[in-house]
Amino acid sequence: MLLKISGESFAGEGSFGIHPGELQAIAAEIASAVQDGIELAVVVGGGNIIRGARLAADGSFDQSTADYMGMLGTVINGLALKEALKSLGVESRVLSAIHVPSVAEPFIRARALRHFEKGRVIILVAGTGNPFFTTDTCASLRAIELGAHVLLKGTKVDGIYSADPRRDPTAKRFDRLTFNEAIERKLGVMDLTAMTMCMEHNLPVVVFDYRISGNIKRVIAGDSIGTRVTSGAPKAQLQGAKEGR
Numbered sequence: 090m091l092l093k094i095s096g097e098s099f100a101g102e103g104s105f106g107i108h109p110g111e112l113q114a115i116a117a118e119i120a121s122a123v124q125d126g127i128e129l130a131v132v133v134g135g136g137n138i139i140r141g142a143r144l145a146a147d148g149s150f151d152q153s154t155a156d157y158m159g160m161l162g163t164v165i166n167g168l169a170l171k172e173a174l175k176s177l178g179v180e181s182r183v184l185s186a187i188h189v190p191s192v193a194e195p196f197i198r199a200r201a202l203r204h205f206e207k208g209r210v211i212i213l214v215a216g217t218g219n220p221f222f223t224t225d226t227c228a229s230l231r232a233i234e235l236g237a238h239v240l241l242k243g244t245k246v247d248g249i250y251s252a253d254p255r256r257d258p259t260a261k262r263f264d265r266l267t268f269n270e271a272i273e274r275k276l277g278v279m280d281l282t283a284m285t286m287c288m289e290h291n292l293p294v295v296v297f298d299y300r301i302s303g304n305i306k307r308v309i310a311g312d313s314i315g316t317r318v319t320s321g322a323p324k325a326q327l328q329g330a331k332e333g334r
Contacts, residue, residue, distance in 0.1 A: 090127060090128070090129055090130070090237050090238060090239055090240075090241060090309055091129075091130045091131075091132065091228060091231060091232040091235065091237040091239075091240050091241065092119070092129060092130070092131045092132070092241045092243060092305065093131075093132045093134075093224070093225065093228040093240065093241065093242045093243065094115065094131060094132070094133050094134065094243050094299065095134040095136060095224075095243070095244070096133065096134035096135040096136035096137040096138060096162060096163065096166055097134070097136050097137050097245075098111065098115060098134075098137075098243065098299065099111055099112050099115070099133075099137050099166050099169065099170075100137040105137060105138075106137060106138070107137065107165075107166070107169050112169055112170065112173050113173055113176075115170070115173070115299070116170060116173035116174050116176070116177055116179075117177060118299070118302075118303070118304070118305040118306065119131065119170075119174065119179070119210060119305060120174060120177040120178070120179045121303070121305070121306050122305045122306040122309045123179065123210060126208070127309055128205040129210050129211070129309070130201070130210075130211040130212075130213055130231060130232075130235055130237065131170065131210060131211065131212050131213065132213045132224055132227055132228040132231060133163050133166045133167050133170060133212065133213070133214060133224070134163060134166070134224045135159050135160070135161070135162025135163035135164075135165070135166055135224070136159075136162070137162070137166070138159075138161075138162030138163075138165055138166065139158050139159055139161075139162045140159060141155035141156040141157070141158050141159030141160075141220075142155070142156075142159070144158065152220060152221065153220040153221075155220075156216075156220035156221060156222075157187075157220060159216075160186070160187055160214075160215040160216050160218070161215075163214045163215055163216060163224065164183075164185060164187075164189060164192065164193060164214045164215055166214070167183045167185075167193065167212045167213075167214035168183060168192060168193070170212055171183050171212055174210060179210060180207075180208065180209045180210070181209055181210035181211070181212055182194060182204050182209050182210075182211055182212065183212045183214055184196040184197075184200070184201055184204075184211055184212070184213055184214070185213075185214045185215045185218075186213075186214070186215040186216055186217055186218030186219075186227070187215040187218050189215075193214060196213065196218075196231075198234055198235065201213075201235060202235065205235075211235075213227065213231050217230060222282070223279075223280050223282075223283065225242075225279040225280050225283040226279075226280060226282045226283040226286070228240055228242070228279075228283065229279070229282075229283040229284075229286040229287050229292070230286065232287075232292055233286065233287075233290045233292060237292070238293075239292070239293045239294070239295060240287060240292055240293070240294045240295070241294075241295050241297065241305075241308055241309070242278075242279070242294060242295065242296045242297070243297060243298075243299030243305070244296055244297070244298060244299065245298065245299075245300060246298060247262065247297065247298040247301075247314070247315060248262045248263065248264075248296055248297065248298075248314075248315040248316035249262065249263050249266060249271070249276050249278055249296050249316040249318070250262050250263070250276075251263070251274070251276075262316065263316045264313075264316060264317070265316065265317050265318075265319070266278075266316060266317075266318045266319075267318070267319060267320065267321065268284050268285075268287065268288035268318055268319070268320055269288070271284065271318055272284060278294065278296060278318060279294070284318075287318075287320075288320050291319075291320045291321075293317060293318065293319045294317070294318040294319075295308055295314075295315050295316070295317050295318075296315050296316045296318070297314050297315025297316075298314075298315065
């Protein structure tokens with residue numbers, strides 16, 4: 090399976106950088122989840138270090154340069170996660186899409202699969218290695234490359250809502266959606282490129298709240314939490330919806 094964790098997950102609420110408590114909590118959840126022999130790859134974002142898109146939008150940097158800066162932020166997070174997992178006795182490897190041989194292995198599909206065979210968690214950093222692509226797109230690409238059965242997207246909300254639940258108290262959570270429905274409703278599950286890739290390759294996506302203790306293990310075990318997005322699911326179902334309601 091492939092787990093996508095945003096860079097902001099490594100920082101405290103509203104803060105910058107890496108918060109040791111947040112980092113250790115994520116590592117502990119991953120360590121618990123892989124105890125049963127699950128083959129897990131983790132794609133990390135870098136927004137807690139730097140956001141390339143924001144720099145480019147300000148006009149201060151060329152977007153290519155800004156995006157590469159963002160990729161380096163993901164490398165920092167990946168190394169931090171590796172050390173946190175190591176402290177819990179979990180063996181992992183950092184594989185990078187850009188060439189940084191002093192701190193990470195290059196991403197090579199066959200090498201990644203070999204790490205799986207040896208029971209290691211794979212931490213994938215530097216996105217796709219190309220500017221103009223998000224880490225969501227990286228997660229979709231790597232999940233498909235590695236033959237993952239599902240892409241798990243950890244967020245700070247417990248699924249996908251009809252509107253922003255922090256701003257709209259009437260927002261309803263979906264249990265299931267199709268990719269077409271998510272795109273048509275502009276629900277912002279992932280960027281369009283990432284969603285299209287998942288849809289074309291029939292790769293389900295589960296959006297869930299990673300902050301709840303045990304949720305990473307539960308979602309990997311197949312428990313019905315969060316929102317599941319698939320290519321051929323029934324029409325959108327709101328949480329608690331029943332026939333005749």
